[in-house]
Amino acid sequence: MLDYTKYLLSPAILAVHAYGLWLGGNYVWLGMAVLLGVLFIDAYLPRDYSMRDQRYVRIYDVICAMTVIASFVNIFFFSWLVGQGHFATTSASVGAFVGTLFIGFVIGAPPVHELFHREEFVLRWLGRIGQCLIYDPWREITHVVTHHMRVATPDDPDYARRGDTVYGHILRTFPGQWKEAYHLEKMMWTKRGRQWYDPRNAWVYKAATLVAFTAILYALGGLMGALLAILTLLLGPRMLLEVFNYVNHYGLISATPGRFEKHQTWNHITPMVRILALEITNHAGHHEDSYKPFYKLEPDTNGPVQPQFLLVVLLALVPPLFFMMIKPLLKHWDTHYASPQEREIARRENERAGWHELNSPDPARDLPADVWNMTAARIAA
Amino acid sequence: MIKERAATAPARADLCRVTVRGKDGSEEIFDIRRNDLLLKAAIEQGVDYPHNCRVGVCGSCKTRVLSGRVSPMVDLALSPLTNQEIEAGYVLACQAKVRESLVVEAKLGRHALLPVRTVASRVVRWQRLAGDVIDLRLALDAPVHFNAGQYCTIAESGSFTRRSYSYYDVPPEEGAPAGEVGFLVKRLPGGQFSEWLFEKDRTGCKFWIEGPFGIMGVDDPDRDGLCVAGGTGLAPILSIVGDRLKKSRVARFTIVFGVRTSGDMFANDRLDQLLAAYPDRVRLVTILSHEPADSAWTGPRGLVTAALGEKLGVDFGDVAAFLCGNLAMVEAVEKCLVALGVQPDRIHADKFVPSGTP
The missing domain is CATH 2.40.30.10 (Translation factors)
Known part of the structure; x- marks a missing residue:
């Protein structure tokens, strides 16, 4: 049963955070502290390539749906507490804001992503509604259509090319996504012979959902409560999701857009990140079949791996450090994973980024050939 | 004719049985893994499934699901299918994940696929x-x-x-x-x-x-051909006509070639060679859409559809049509040919869709 209970970690952290908010004062940091503690321990744990138990998979779905609902409760609770003037000190105000922001990203966003990929009506509906938790109901369309079809090419707004910093990526990705979302929405209403303002159009439903969500935040917390709650969602789950995209596809190359191959994404296979992120960092399997539920994803034992997720996200915020970390990995990918055609694209991308050293072999410093290869024997060891 | 590539029932629980019915009564049966893409899996097994772009743009793998369930990778409204087709149960095989055993309607080819x-x-x-x-x-x-x-x-x-x-x-x-x-x-x-x-x-x-x-040039080898090309859509037409002329001693071809002006006729040399080699079997009608009214051009003017009609001297009821050009042109020509009596199953089209610019 351990496989099933593992995923209760996310709602448990949400509960701790909510309790800390309720207690107020310095306790507002409680959820954040637990989350960072878990991620800190995770950084010292070996990679986990195990498959999940498949006997009672409905339990996973229930926990996932429950986490989305609990995330809604959490943000409403935060708004209400702000409206009540509950956070009296600066430390309490900052702690509540930062904790809600960061927990919204790590705990709230993954189940939303998981469910809007699902086929079952109720789960998908919850996933779509759940996009209020990233304050962007349009994120799904550019993700499911554009990102999954064009991953690891500059045609994908979620993709960061070699040499791109996370800050440049954020400035590029949002306009790219908005443009793409408009293009796709317009295609859908045009195909169905409707006017843009037809109430049956998908965008109307999305906009109505967002308005209703905002209205609830306002009703609970007034103007300040709603504003701060929305700000945590925009700066947390919404923007940090783009940091996730930045690191998870950084610099990898596909010469076969539309036909994903497992080596075209990075993976983060540490045990706690797998659990908290609902396996989204177990990324090759997700891109191979985006309909596959998180508990059926099979970690790629020979796939490209980055260091622990939290560390990589933090490094991304300091571009020189991120580049120091990623360059040897990209060089290894170019040498051992890229197809001949992809290798030639990589060579040009390295020149474009000014990373000429990646195009010259250096046997003394290059990573060993099997550094990412996890054979069964090595996993057991 | 029923062609089975599989045993009477799927051997494993993760396999789905796909039965493809043609409008001519033919049936082909094969097994694919559950959750595989219909087109990809069919092609990998050597099934000659109609297709072209394989990424949901061209619509060549249009398939009607008669029973069973597939999940489209993207909203079908973002595909070339019309709203009526979507409501009638059509999907694109290249975007369809097979969830359970299927009976579908599609027009399979009858020749071996070449490896990519x-x-x-x-x-x-x-x-x-x-x-x-x-x-x-x-x-x-x-x-x-x-x-x-x-x-x-x-x-x-x-x-x-x-x-x-x-x-x-x-x-x-x-x-x-x-x-x-x-x-x-x-x-x-x-x-x-x-x-x-x-x-x-x-x-x-x-x-x-x-x-x-892609699959475009397949039809009875001895059947006369009506080829309609817009601009560089002439490329596959040159390939098809040349190939069919070699394979048949009797088939004749009418090529309707549309370009904008007389200054845009980029393929005169190739077409002249073809006409010289097969003077009795190839006929060329070049039509210009934007030729200045005061030019010396004496041939037909207008869109390629203007060249189609009884005056073309083609037996529309018996001809195989090969069309290639931009999407709007090909769709207009398809409608026109159906109205002139060409059998829809004998219209073979390749629609050019401009790509993005990464």
Whole structure:
């Protein structure tokens, strides 16, 4: 049963955070502290390539749906507490804001992503509604259509090319996504012979959902409560999701857009990140079949791996450090994973980024050939 | 005719049985893994499933689901299917994940599919033609097989940008592979690939080609052909006509070729050679859509659809039609030909859709 209970970690952290908010004062940091503690321990744990138990998979779905609902409760609770003037000190105000922001990203966003990929009506509906938790109901369309079809090419707004910093990526990705979302929405209403303002159009439903969500935040917390709650969602789950995209596809190359191959994404296979992120960092399997539920994803034992997720996200915020970390990995990918055609694209991308050293072999410093290869024997060891 | 590639029931629980029914009563049965894409899995098994782009753009793999369940990878409203087709149960096989055993309706081909390969090559001809067209010819590091009317994707070495072009060559005799292949590339203002190609002579540049893809030139070999080409849509038509002329001693062809002006007639040499080699079996009608009224041109003017009609002297009820050009042109010609009595199953079309510009 351990496989099933593992995923209760996310709602448990949400509960701790909510309790800390309720207690107020310095306790507002409680959820954040637990989350960072878990991620800190995770950084010292070996990679986990195990498959999940498949006997009672409905339990996973229930926990996932429950986490989305609990995330809604959490943000409403935060708004209400702000409206009540509950956070009296600066430390309490900052702690509540930062904790809600960061927990919204790590705990709230993954189940939303998981469910809007699902086929079952109720789960998908919850996933779509759940996009209020990233304050962007349009994120799904550019993700499911554009990102999954064009991953690891500059045609994908979620993709960061070699040499791109996370800050440049954020400035590029949002306009790219908005443009793409408009293009796709317009295609859908045009195909169905409707006017843009037809109430049956998908965008109307999305906009109505967002308005209703905002209205609830306002009703609970007034103007300040709603504003701060929305700000945590925009700066947390919404923007940090783009940091996730930045690191998870950084610099990898596909010469076969539309036909994903497992080596075209990075993976983060540490045990706690797998659990908290609902396996989204177990990324090759997700891109191979985006309909596959998180508990059926099979970690790629020979796939490209980055260091622990939290560390990589933090490094991304300091571009020189991120580049120091990623360059040897990209060089290894170019040498051992890229197809001949992809290798030639990589060579040009390295020149474009000014990373000429990646195009010259250096046997003394290059990573060993099997550094990412996890054979069964090595996993057991 | 029922053609079974599988035992009477799927051997494993993770397999789904797919029964493809043709409108002619034929049936083909095969098994694929649950959650596999219908088109991809069918092609991998050697099933001659109709297809072209394989990424949800061209609509060639249009399939009607009669029973069973598939999940489309994307909202079908974002595909070339019409709203009526979506409501009638059509899906695109290239985007359809198979969830359970299916009975579907599609028109399967009756010839062996060629394996898709990725091959490096060098430009051996970069020749500017009239009408902002380049004749691009590649010598391949390893020879490839292709059928008349097929296409491949090409990409310059080191570039993300890849584009699809039809071979204009006639496939070599006896199924031999080709060591060189050629394409007609039209300059599209702002188009990343074509603008780059036009910038300077690219002879010697390395390219990657991946293919072959698509099915277009398949019909009874001895059936007369009506070929309608818009601009560089002439490339697969040259391949199909040349191939069918070699395979049949009796089939005759009418080529309706539409370009904008008399200054854009980029293929005069090739067409003249074809007419000289087969004077009794090939007829050419060139029609100009934007020729100045005061020019010396005495031939027909207007869109290619204006050249189609009884005056063309074609037995529309018995002809095989091969159409290639931009999406709007091909759709207009399809409608026109159906109205003139061409059997829909005998209309073979390749629709050009401009790609993005990464």
